[in-house]
Amino acid sequence: MQLFEVIENKNCRKHIRKCYTLKTPLLPSLIESLAEFGFLEVQNFSQFSPLSKDCFKIYADDSLYINGILYDFQIHLTVSLANINFIPIFESELTKWILLQKTNS
């Protein structure tokens, strides 16, 4: 069973960029679990306009960048070419969280 769809952006020379589309929305619990990989920064845009949604990013120097919109279905991963080993670790964490959501529901 496929838990998410992945599209890779092939235009970047220095990084690998992947966009993951999930079937479940990105909940704060996912962001908290991914925050172990770097610094977490949340932009609380919803406090300025009721229509706006909060954004998050998790980054570690210039080797790793994860970002997305809370309660949206897409999450973006950017890793430097020297750090591609992180991709399976990220995907495993994503899978674990999705499966946990299924168990909880």
Add this chain to the structure above:
Amino acid sequence: MNNLNGTFLPNRNAYIAEQEPMILHCHHYNTFLQASLEDTKSYLPIYPILIDSARDIVYLQLKNHFIINQIKTINEKLQIASDFFSFCGFGKADLSKLTPDGGNIVCIAEHYSTGWLDKFVPRKLDEPNVSFFASGYFSGAFEAIFDKNQGQYKTTQTKCITKGDEFPCFEITLNHDILNHFDSPQEGVFNMFEPYDCSKDAINADAIKLALVQMPIMGNHKNGLIEAFGVFLTRMYANYYCLISYRTLQKLKEKMGEDGVALGSKLLTEAGHVCAFNTFGGIMKSTEWSGLIKPMIKSKEDWVYGIVAVVNAFGWGQWEVLELIPNTKLVIKITSGYEANSYLKMYEKSEYPISFLATGGVAGIMNLIYNGDISQNPELNETYYQEIQRSKHCFESKQTYCRAKGDEFDIIEAILKNQ
């Protein structure tokens, strides 16, 4: 410590750090503008203009900051100069080992070096090194820190990553040549505007401005660069752009007459267009745009209102849409634009329109939205830029009202080139 970070003034849309307006601009604009000005190198003294303009501004700003905040120790002053360099996204430079006689600086990173390599081919070995702004920054900072007059230090870039070196390096020495100097126009001749309640508009411009102003846009702790919206951003001195552009135009006029001014103006406007394409385009493709602005958007025209709201958080003054005819025309009114603010203080009056960045920027908005289609998330690369430039639906713009010429405000109109 009395950090030098500055404050955003919402009734002027200006970001002021110790009387110096700071504005957001990307590496595409910074390097393209520098490259265009360097094109005059065979007949104008362009390198002193690029270096001394930075020195003149930084000197006055830091000197004022040290006096107003009663900062006395050299170590504290060096730290403030180094922290502000990083805060603004100029790079990371350790100044702590320097003495009143000068010394050497190794930068972990520097904005113009990284930006140049990203945008252009490496510089040839017989060309000067690329970091003129940083050289001027260090000279001005040193003169303020060690309480000297402008021109008493000289900074030479000794290593340059655009020529294959690993790090940008600089040497600061005492200078015995007599140099010209020029006082920064600081906040210039600015205007204020009446706030307008936009909470009932589809695009809540005030909410966007507030949200963006509070975002922590600053150089990262590792290399002092700001990577955001797909570009390297800087919180650059508005007066740096104005000094290097207007000083060059003045020299061009002296040396080449109207020929020089006409061609120079076109290239300065093109720099603004390049900036709009990359920075505005990068913003409209970003997660922040998707979270903050996209949920408000109901039509293609709202993309225009959305990006204009974003511009109002950049410190460029107040931009307002006066007229928008889809696919055809955009008219923008600018109150307290940074180009006019600075020009009016420096020269009082101009014979020709001088808001080059804004002029290029307004055409850039129309080209991104109605010539290309930014809502379809295209890759913003050179190929796409050229495609837009060559298209039959390409927009160009002109400044129809100019505060520096005596008008009350600036107005820029973008229309189809082939109309």
Add this chain to the structure above:
Amino acid sequence: MITKVKDLKTWSDGEISPFAWQRIMFRHLADFRETGLFLQNIKDDTILEQKILEKINKSYFDVYNIKLPNHLFAN
């Protein structure tokens, strides 16, 4: 070989960008003036002399890493 401004512009627009020729002209304003050419006199059928073509060729290489093709400039 006779190289006219129009030929050079067409090649430059197609190979690089519509603004490339303007940047190159900006670089060589003083050189044009030396040969008596002012911007308003530079028309599509203006013939460019070998001496200025040499300089233009070097500038295209410095700025865009590209050299003029043989049909425009023979070394």
